[in-house]
Amino acid sequence: LGEFEKIADIYRLARQIPSSRAVRLGIGDDCCLLTVPEGEELALSTDTVVEEIHFRLSYFDHYQVGAKAMLAALSDLAAMAASPVGALATVSIKEEKNIDELARGLIDAGAKYGCPLIGGDLTSSTGPLVVTVTVAGLVKSGSAVLRSTARPGDRIWVTGAPGDAAAVLACLEEEMKSEKRGLTLPDESLKKKFYEPVPRLAEARALIVSGPPTAMIDISDGLAADLGHILESSGAGARLFAESFPLSSFSSQVAIALGFRAEHFFLHGGEDYELLFTVPPGVIEKEVSRLEKETSTTFTLIGEINEDSGKITIMRPDGSIEPITGSGFDHFTH
């Protein structure tokens, strides 16, 4: 089979997924065409994953690579409170034999969140597998939640318990090096948080109904680094309260076993795709139990925005205060 036959196969796969209402023309032409209803805006985001940088094929099969690439891109729509309408994917790959599996991963993951594959490009490569997913979503005009609009006094909230994904990754990397250092290997439900993170689309939608956040971001680089992005865009600072951190026992155990503080993966682990958002005091507090029930996700108040521009400090249970740096994964200085 050549490129054009492979592409025809992918078209067939993609067309089995129900289209979304905004898709006027799906995959297979020079462009896809989207209709944007009056009163709505279109949100677009693009995300690339590269073999050996973002994943290794020793602990990811091609289906999982496709699925995770799609889920990571969808998470950017959640961060704006937009609803997915479709995705375009490009794949640069050495051998054609894994294309079908990769495409199925992409298509299945998109289908789960109402996001059919509506375009793409398939090329060969002499090097690592590279997958880029561009997602399109709709949001009521003016309702998208930006990074740049956090204000001093706002409370900082987080969904779920960030850190597990990075702790799973650390275990997989240690396992590869055969230096387990007493680590408990994660069970299937923990592994799933790393391989199949849930884009917090439903949580974002619920939030904009019950008192919209002033600013929001998805945690891909690590909570501290992503909070740093909000602070930089908003020209603000933040104080976090260590005793309120929703630390999972798994991520704490792995952190400690590897010689870090318990909160290490919570603050600096990427790829959980939980939402970090800010709201004026009192807005979400009375809605939390309803939000948690509706979404089956926890919402935790972990700090507040202040005027200490660009800086993040942590208040410890004993009242002491220390600065943290917003270091996430940096592609060119690590």
Add this chain to the structure above:
Amino acid sequence: LGEFEKIADIYRLARQIPSSRAVRLGIGDDCCLLTVPEGEELALSTDTVVEEIHFRLSYFDHYQVGAKAMLAALSDLAAMAASPVGALATVSIKEEKNIDELARGLIDAGAKYGCPLIGGDLTSSTGPLVVTVTVAGLVKSGSAVLRSTARPGDRIWVTGAPGDAAAVLACLEEEMKSEKRGLTLPDESLKKKFYEPVPRLAEARALIVSGPPTAMIDISDGLAADLGHILESSGAGARLFAESFPLSSFSSQVAIALGFRAEHFFLHGGEDYELLFTVPPGVIEKEVSRLEKETSTTFTLIGEINEDSGKITIMRPDGSIEPITGSGFDHFTH
């Protein structure tokens, strides 16, 4: 400088370009936001170029790679008769030192066609440079020209003189092998057709005013292969008239010097990004001189659509007829 500083540099560069009317929020947040005016639709397309497959850094500098990646993506908007509003670019690159140059190439090429950079992703890589550009464009609802709507009896037209880009590439590759076989090296204006192809946006816009094409595609894989895509989507066949082919003397000379027929690069050379389109007889004929004057591009009638499903035949000047196959560059069988 690390990733986040590099990205801040790119934001600054991108924000110097005037935004287009449809961009409500540009680069720098989780998503960009587009407003689509009532009565218009949004066209989206994505295109990837990979080092060693689509280009070599021995005869492309990073600025040229960025520029060509943008121009190739814009050409897909031309093929639908859509007008650019913005582009998202992802770059996977080994060394950070070339990022600025690549970004400038992308941004400058987009700016020329009213297409600011409105999003992207920058990652390191252990392998070849990979650049993906996703373009968004607007088109009046129902006016986009598809591949699937050519009808028997329609005439087949082409803009410009396809073949030069592939002939330049052939010269560059021969030069690399130091086996020039008597080839004349292309001059600067010919080289420009390869390095900086012009997306036929103005030509497409002029065409939909003066009698819209029934089907259209941009020539990226080669005229025969791309005509093949129209035929496959439309369930039709085509006959081409060899004596009407607008062969450039350069592409003919290179083809003959390399042991091919004069028409080789015209029919099978990719990357010219000229438009191939079909129209009912009589619609464009009387408009040609006005179209050519308005766009400074030639329009040539080269054949007609018939019912010979999926087949392309060529009628020679002596009246003989021979089949051609729609073979373009295939990423997995070459």
